[in-house]
Amino acid sequence: MARTAGPALPAGVKLLRKRIDYWRRTRDRRTPMPVDLWDEAVALARSGRAYAVAHALGVNFEGLRRRVAEAVGGVPRASPSAFVELSGTEIIGSASASGAVVELSDGAARLTVRMAAGVELDVARVVAAFRRREA
Incomplete structure (x- = not known):
């Protein structure tokens, strides 16, 4: 084509x-x-x-x-080649007693958030703050 x-x-x-x-x-x-x-x-x-x-x-x-x-004045959107993996069970609430993990990386920096079971996290705000940080 x-x-x-x-x-x-x-x-x-x-x-x-x-x-x-x-x-x-x-x-x-x-x-x-x-x-x-x-x-x-x-x-x-x-x-x-x-x-x-x-x-x-x-x-x-x-x-x-x-x-x-x-x-x-906005936050840049992820490029089409960017990789983002978010598991619904990790975001909504894991049945696991160990909790959840959210990892972000842009090649220059990496952020890992480990949460105990039952802890709520506004993932969208974390991602936005990570993308706005000074590189």
Whole structure:
């Protein structure tokens, strides 16, 4: 099955890519990309095609997605490739006397919450707080 092309990228992507490439050629090694370039990338990505924009600009998708979420004041959603395993028995209440365990990981950090049997936990709030933390 052939792929179908999505909507065209927002105007200005090619020009911003040229500016980013110029910055990369002239920068000191290991310096972060200037805020003004990120701000332009965020504005372009808010069209709803963040992955396509990140790919066209040659920037990290997760970094761009995080900045877009921060710009709108929300918590970034999990990317389609993110893995989340939540067992209903662990969340709703385990029949086990040992309790439940919730583990979160984003590659850079890991959080493990072990709860005694009968303890309630708002898993959604824990996940949101974990994703909002300073990396």
